[in-house]
Amino acid sequence: MFHTRIMRKLSIIAPLAITALLSATTISAAEPKAGGTLNTTSTGYRTLNPAVQSGAATGVPGSQIFAGLVLIDEDYKATPYLAESWTVSDDNLTYSFKLVEGAKFHDGQPITSEDVAFSLETVKANHPFGKAMFSNVEAVETPDASTAVFRLSAPIPGLLLSMEPLLLPIIPKHVYGDGQELKKHPRNMENVIGSGPFKVAENTPAERLVLVKNEDFFIEGRPYLDKLVFSIVKDSLTRVLMMEKGEIDYVGFSGIRATDAGRLEKTGRLTVTTEGYGAVGYIHYLELNLRDKPFSDLKVREALAHAIDTSFIAKILFGGRVNAGTGPLHTGSVFYSGDVPSFEADLEKAAALLDEAGYPVGANDERFSFTLDIPSWAKQAHGPMGEYIQSQLGKIGIKVELRQAPDFGTWVKRISSFDYQATMNGSFNYPDPVIGVHRHFDCDNIRNVIWSNTQGYCDPAMDALLDAAAVETDLDKRKATYAEIQRKAVEDLVFIYMPQDFTATVYSDKVGNPPSSVFGPLAPWHDVYLKD
Amino acid sequence: MVKSLSKRIGNAVILLLAVLVLNFTLIHIAPGDPVEVLAGEMGGATPELLAELRADFGLDQPFHVQLFTYLGNVLQGNLGYSFYYDKPVTELIFDRIGATLLLVITALLFALFVGTALGIASAQKRNSLLSNVVTLLSLAGFSAPVFWIGIMLILLLSVALPIFPIAGMATADEPEGNFAYILDVVWHLVLPALTLASIYLAFYSRLSRASMLEVLESDYIRTARAKGLSRFLVVYKHALRNAVLPVVTFAGLQFAQVISGAVLVETVFAWPGLGTLAFESILRRDSPTLLGILFFSAVLVLVVNIVVDIAYRIIDPRISAK
Numbered sequence: 001m002f003h004t005r006i007m008r009k010l011s012i013i014a015p016l017a018i019t020a021l022l023s024a025t026t027i028s029a030a031e032p033k034a035g036g037t038l039n040t041t042s043t044g045y046r047t048l049n050p051a052v053q054s055g056a057a058t059g060v061p062g063s064q065i066f067a068g069l070v071l072i073d074e075d076y077k078a079t080p081y082l083a084e085s086w087t088v089s090d091d092n093l094t095y096s097f098k099l100v101e102g103a104k105f106h107d108g109q110p111i112t113s114e115d116v117a118f119s120l121e122t123v124k125a126n127h128p129f130g131k132a133m134f135s136n137v138e139a140v141e142t143p144d145a146s147t148a149v150f151r152l153s154a155p156i157p158g159l160l161l162s163m164e165p166l167l168l169p170i171i172p173k174h175v176y177g178d179g180q181e182l183k184k185h186p187r188n189m190e191n192v193i194g195s196g197p198f199k200v201a202e203n204t205p206a207e208r209l210v211l212v213k214n215e216d217f218f219i220e221g222r223p224y225l226d227k228l229v230f231s232i233v234k235d236s237l238t239r240v241l242m243m244e245k246g247e248i249d250y251v252g253f254s255g256i257r258a259t260d261a262g263r264l265e266k267t268g269r270l271t272v273t274t275e276g277y278g279a280v281g282y283i284h285y286l287e288l289n290l291r292d293k294p295f296s297d298l299k300v301r302e303a304l305a306h307a308i309d310t311s312f313i314a315k316i317l318f319g320g321r322v323n324a325g326t327g328p329l330h331t332g333s334v335f336y337s338g339d340v341p342s343f344e345a346d347l348e349k350a351a352a353l354l355d356e357a358g359y360p361v362g363a364n365d366e367r368f369s370f371t372l373d374i375p376s377w378a379k380q381a382h383g384p385m386g387e388y389i390q391s392q393l394g395k396i397g398i399k400v401e402l403r404q405a406p407d408f409g410t411w412v413k414r415i416s417s418f419d420y421q422a423t424m425n426g427s428f429n430y431p432d433p434v435i436g437v438h439r440h441f442d443c444d445n446i447r448n449v450i451w452s453n454t455q456g457y458c459d460p461a462m463d464a465l466l467d468a469a470a471v472e473t474d475l476d477k478r479k480a481t482y483a484e485i486q487r488k489a490v491e492d493l494v495f496i497y498m499p500q501d502f503t504a505t506v507y508s509d510k511v512g513n514p515p516s517s518v519f520g521p522l523a524p525w526h527d528v529y530l531k532d
Numbered sequence: 533m534v535k536s537l538s539k540r541i542g543n544a545v546i547l548l549l550a551v552l553v554l555n556f557t558l559i560h561i562a563p564g565d566p567v568e569v570l571a572g573e574m575g576g577a578t579p580e581l582l583a584e585l586r587a588d589f590g591l592d593q594p595f596h597v598q599l600f601t602y603l604g605n606v607l608q609g610n611l612g613y614s615f616y617y618d619k620p621v622t623e624l625i626f627d628r629i630g631a632t633l634l635l636v637i638t639a640l641l642f643a644l645f646v647g648t649a650l651g652i653a654s655a656q657k658r659n660s661l662l663s664n665v666v667t668l669l670s671l672a673g674f675s676a677p678v679f680w681i682g683i684m685l686i687l688l689l690s691v692a693l694p695i696f697p698i699a700g701m702a703t704a705d706e707p708e709g710n711f712a713y714i715l716d717v718v719w720h721l722v723l724p725a726l727t728l729a730s731i732y733l734a735f736y737s738r739l740s741r742a743s744m745l746e747v748l749e750s751d752y753i754r755t756a757r758a759k760g761l762s763r764f765l766v767v768y769k770h771a772l773r774n775a776v777l778p779v780v781t782f783a784g785l786q787f788a789q790v791i792s793g794a795v796l797v798e799t800v801f802a803w804p805g806l807g808t809l810a811f812e813s814i815l816r817r818d819s820p821t822l823l824g825i826l827f828f829s830a831v832l833v834l835v836v837n838i839v840v841d842i843a844y845r846i847i848d849p850r851i852s853a854k
Binding site for chain 2: 128449
């Protein structure tokens with residue numbers, strides 16, 4: 001009797017135990033699983049079409065909606081995406097792409113080489129970096145519907161990097177080719193049609209953007225997620241609280257401060273990482289107006305470099321979570337070189353240099369004074385750095401007056417009309433230095449436009465190096481040229497480089513396969529899935 | 533009544549025109565222009581593109597030409613195109629005004645009723661526990677910055693005690709059905725409305741308390757008491773009407789302030805309303821949008837004031853007799 005009861009119980013328990021065991025093994029194998037809604041945030045965007053606008057606000061959702069010819073992996077290598085294969089001619093002047101068979105736009109129309117040619121023209125003419133990326137592309141030929149041939153007038157070593165969906169999204173010609181101006185095209189925001197892993201289901205710019213799975217995506221079995229919800233949250237503190245509470249699963253360009261990172265990690269559910277920003281590479285720097293005294297004098301700039309201890313800033317202001325960095329290139333770039341002159345922190349040396357330069361200590365223990373502009377954006381970084389610089393330079397007799405910009409427009413006006421002495425500033429590298437780095441050093445680019453060569457640096461030797469690097473197709477030779485460029489930029493102290501930015505992605509342990517390429521959150525999320 | 537009303541409306545139109553001219557001028561005095569901000573957000577641009585955009589927006593015209601073009605458009609009911617969104621301003625405003633009105637009206641009504649009730653209750657027993665608590669709370673509500681109250685409420689009621697959501701107007705995965713959706717929005721509305729109401733709650737409770745105390749001292753109340761009327765009747769029939777008059781006046785005047793308070797509350801709670809749009813339009817120098825919102829709020833405030841005028845006459849018939 002007793003026996004049979006046990007037997008009966010066992011007969012019930014055994015299958016349960018086996019199922020449990022089986023499911024345990026599947027969990028440990030971490031097999032990606034389809035389905036689920038991923039909650040994320042956005043700070044708001046004015047267009048969803050990355051062909052006409054740069055920046056993360058458009059780029060993150062834009063790369064989900066639009067596909068590109070290639071993807072770039074962790075090692076800056078191009079892998080097939082919309083182009084299943086490609087060949088490059090020996091002279092590096094002809095690139096021939098073969099499109100994936102049967103790929104369709106979200107409205108069911110096939111993607112053809114005509115769309116590729118149209119997209120290239122659009123980006124070249126409308127994207128802020130269109131010319132920097134593609135001015136050497138003379139024509140895109142379309143011998144048949146699935147072959148696009150790029151003909152170049154001079155080699156573009158970073159061409160494949162610029163073919164990520166972020167920088168060269170393939171947009172439908174049958175939608176955008178209606179003659180309307182692309183920058184203001186109504187379909188940039190309404191009824192947006194791309195061919196990426198997700199399509200737009202709801203676009204309420206004040207409240208949220210909902211993207212749903214593209215069932216006809218050209219990669220079989222992807223994407224895993226059913227839905228992405230971008231809630232529009234502008235306040236960074238509110239965002240941090242939402243992450244802490246678990247209302248957000250994944251967010252790139254999270255805008256959190258280094259001090260918030262520890263707090264979020266303490267929840268035990270959240271991972272904070274600065275990986276995945278190598279391709280955009282944000283660099284902070286102190287920009288000095290090189291046209292006027294005292295900053296036209298290299299000795300003065302050297303004195304400043306000796307007085308400002310960047311590793312101290314990295315440690316104290318950014319909680320040791322960022323690289324101090326050494327020059328114009330982000331440490332995540334393939335072209336980064338640390339072989340540059342270093343200016344050890346030494347106040348006495350700084351003072352001696354100032355004496356030499358003809359700025360002795362005068363009345364009130366003062367050598368000279370200047371106004372340092374603090375931009376309204378990225379205040380969490382610029383504010384404390386400005387205050388640190390003020391106190392350090394105070395120690396060697398330079399009086400720094402901090403001028404907080406009330407808003408973006410005011411600051412841009414001052415800098416782009418060269419009406420400033422010094423400002424905290426920073427800019428993106430972008431995957432190829434031609435796009436994001438050259439603009440600050442080129443003599444031709446001294447323009448009344450923000451993030452050009454506003455500081456007024458011009459040296460024919462530097463121009464020659466830049467021109468050479470722009471067309472050099474041999475990777476090692478190109479690396480050597482960029483090493484020289486970095487050395488020269490630091491030698492001339494075109495800028496005084498600050499630590500690299502704390503740009504971070506935050507995600508919960510529910511998220512599997514968070515985007516890990518050098519484009520990070522700006523790459524398509526078709527491999528991302530939600531665990532049980 | 534009709535005559536005074538038409539006079540009020542006439543005044544209102546002149547006032548609106550002044551608001552438009554003043555705002556337009558102020559925005560143009562601010563340094564920096566929308567094209568440079570746009571270029572910044574794009575991550576840089578060429579001078580040719582900047583010039584093209586300026587010509588597009590009419591910013592290359594002299595100031596007076598821009599002003600008169602704008603006024604002419606507004607008179608024809610056209611508030612113009614947003615520089616930033618490339619959309620008609622009226623469309624932008626109508627997309628968001630619902631959320632703001634829901635927030636502002638809920639907060640104002642809550643503050644009005646609860647504030648008045650608290651004030652009147654505490655006026656009847658001076659130095660009682662209730663009276664002291666109300667005084668203390670209203671002092672706190674009055675002096676604390678509204679965004680701080682918002683963040684504290686989030687920390688308390690959505691992080692520490694996870695009762696309410698932190699931000700937004702609806703859950704990411706919207707519940708099915710209209711009724712469920714309404715419940716969801718109400719659930720999201722509680723914290724922002726409470727935050728926005730806090731300042732005005734404090735104000736109304738103090739105002740109605742003071743006003744009630746004053747009325748309770750007056751001769752006709754003593755007469756009513758002497759007649760032997762019940763305490764309830766004296767307070768709620770005789771005193772209340774007179775005591776709420778200043779509260780109603782202020783509610784009308786404050787409507788404008790509530791809208792400006794909404795700017796901060798909407799930012800903290802990611803509420804998709806006009807306040808956030810106004811704030812961003814200032815930063816972006818998107819003058820058509822900002823002017824449109826200011827114009828709209830001015831119209832709203834004027835309408836509310838006219839309504840208050842009418843309400844005033846209903847509460848106190850002596851006013852229309854004059």
